[in-house]
Amino acid sequence: MDALALAPRPTHIPERSCVACRRKRPQSEFLRLVRTAGVWALQAGVRSGRGAYVCADSPSCWAEKRLRRAFGAQAPALSAVLTAAFPSLPLQESTRRQANNASRHVQHTAME
Ligand SMILES: [Zn+2]
Numbered sequence: 001m002d003a004l005a006l007a008p009r010p011t012h013i014p015e016r017s018c019v020a021c022r023r024k025r026p027q028s029e030f031l032r033l034v035r036t037a038g039v040w041a042l043q044a045g046v047r048s049g050r051g052a053y054v055c056a057d058s059p060s061c062w063a064e065k066r067l068r069r070a071f072g073a074q075a076p077a078l079s080a081v082l083t084a085a086f087p088s089l090p091l092q093e094s095t096r097r098q099a100n101n102a103s104r105h106v107q108h109t110a111m112e
Contacts, residue, residue, distance in 0.1 A: 016053040019070035020061035031056045031086075033071075033078065040074050042081055054082070062086075 017024045030053035034043040043051070052070055055061040062082035067075035 018055045018058075018061055019052045020054055020063070020066035021058070023055065025055070027053070029056055030054060031082065040071055040078055042078075042085060056086075059083070059086070 014027045015024050016027050016030055018030065032043040033040050033052045033054065035041075035050045035052075040052070054067070059082075060066070062079055064076045064079040067078055071078055
């Protein structure tokens with residue numbers, strides 16, 4: 001019996017491109033915006049309607065100026081929504097601090 005024949009085929013990862021920087025990335029690395037009745041909003045819950053994507057980890061892609069090409073007059077509102085929903089991304093900084101604390105702790109323990 002050939003186990004490989006039964007294994008599911010490798011999943012295709014759908015790629016999308018950011019409406020601000022045009023970078024192509026896997027869909028999971030984007031925030032999805034959806035247009036309902038002519039109004040763009042950050043998608044919450046069920047995927048429906050026409051979608052657009054912006055980088056989830058790049059606040060520079062949420063700038064009004066960069067959203068204007070895709071969203072026109074709604075760019076300022078969307079920029080505000082994105083910035084309010086994800087107020088800065090201090091992830092890198094806090095991760096680094098945690099790593100430092102961890103290594104300091106290890107050294108301390110080793111000295112005892
Ligand atoms: Zn982007």
